[in-house]
Amino acid sequence: MKRLMTLLTMVSMVLVLAACGTSSDAESNGGSSENGNEEQTFTVGISQIVEHPSLNRATEGFKEALLDAGLDVEFVEEIAQGDNNNNQMIAQKFVSDEVDLIFANSTPSAQSALNETSDIPVVFTSVTDPVGAELVESMEEPGGNVTGTADMHPETLPKTVELISDLDHETVGLIYNASEQNSVAQIESVKELAEENGLDTTESTVSSSSEVKQAAESLVGKADVFLVITDNTVVSALETMLMVGQDHNVPVVVSEHDSVKRGGFAAYGFDYFDIGFEAGEKAVEILKDGKSPSEIPAQYPQNLKLMINEEAAERMGVELSDEIKEEAELVTTEKDDE
Structure with a gap:
């Protein structure tokens, strides 16, 4: 009987140690957000008002910036077919799906996204007047959860x-x-x-x-x-x-x-690919570096x-x-x- 009790005690100790080892491994390998050992997958919703070559180029540039940064991203693309009601439904869908970030390609797309969420980061491009559209407080200090790139240079x-x-x-x-x-x-x-x-x-x-x-x-x-x-x-x-x-x-x-x-x-x-890429770089700062859109200045086309x-x-x-x-x-x- 004494020998049996000793054996059971030894088995219990082995199981406890094994459990501790498993917990430690999970913390080191699964806790990727803290230690960076496991890549995080992000879901990015893309809302575009209509298909035409300029906007399509901007979307291409945006996606390339995120992929160039080494992010693992699932892109969910939606086209509103020029209909603002569709814009609103797309924004609602992205909020309901709890995407990590919304890329809004046009002024109406960005306004719809802003109307639906103050929590999910929104990055825009192809917006002529971000301040006048009430997307940002100023180009230098956007405020809120929105930033991005304009498609109209002041000159x-x-x-x-x-x-x-x-x-x-x-x-x-x-x-x-x-x-x-x-x-x-x-x-x-x-x-x-x-x-x-x-x-x-x-x-x-x-x-x-x-x-x-x-x-x-x-x-x-x-x-x-x-x-x-x-x-x-x-x-x-x-x-x-x-x-x-x-x-x-x-x-x-x-x-x-x-x-x-x-x-x-x-x-x-300018090339719309460029302003899309620059918007993508801002998205990288949000997703990879943990910045808030309010910290990232909006900008005009550079070239x-x-x-x-x-x-x-x-x-x-x-x-x-x-x-x-x-x-x-x-x-x-x-x-x-x-």
Whole structure:
């Protein structure tokens, strides 16, 4: 009996030691957030207002920044198809799913995300006026749970209107979706700048991409140049507006380089991949370094330059001076692979 009791005691001690060893291993291997021995998987919800090349490039840049940083990320991508109600439902879904971060690609997408959560970090891009859209308190000190990158450099519109004036145009045709807050803000700025440069403006509003061609045709004879701002509704139907410009020798000035490569005449702009990548770098600071969005300044595009499509200029009846050619990066229209 005594020998049996001794044996049972020894077995119990072995089991206790084994349990302690298992607990220690779990703390060292499973406690990855403290010791960094196990990689954490993050879920990032991507909300994009509509599909068009510029926004798609921004999303590509964002994802590449997170992957370049070595993060293990599951991306859940949703497209709102230009519908603000869909935007809101997408944001609600991400909050319900408790994603680790929301990437909002457009002003309406970012506003919807902010309306739904004050806890989940939100990083935006393709937002023209982050302060005016009430996403951040200031670019330097965002406050709250939102930060990101704007898609309008402070010098973009002034330089664009100056270019139009230098090319001896008189009346600028503007088409935009009046329900997009960033578009309304840009149109007001363009009108002020046009007046300062001795130019007139005429405008037409649309509510969907299917209305863009008709709106452009309504301005033929009234405008001798079109200016396409960063309005998602219009940019998603850019090709129809380019057709009108080519058919009637009305140059189509755009606001970002992707649209120049699609056939727009000229733009003072940047690559949307870059602002998406820069937004992704901010997401890395949040997910990897544990920073709050309120600590991370929002920023404007970093590389502003003039790009001109020589092929489009010829089709739209624009004669380019040697001075403009020297200033600009000259490209031709990118053809589809199909």
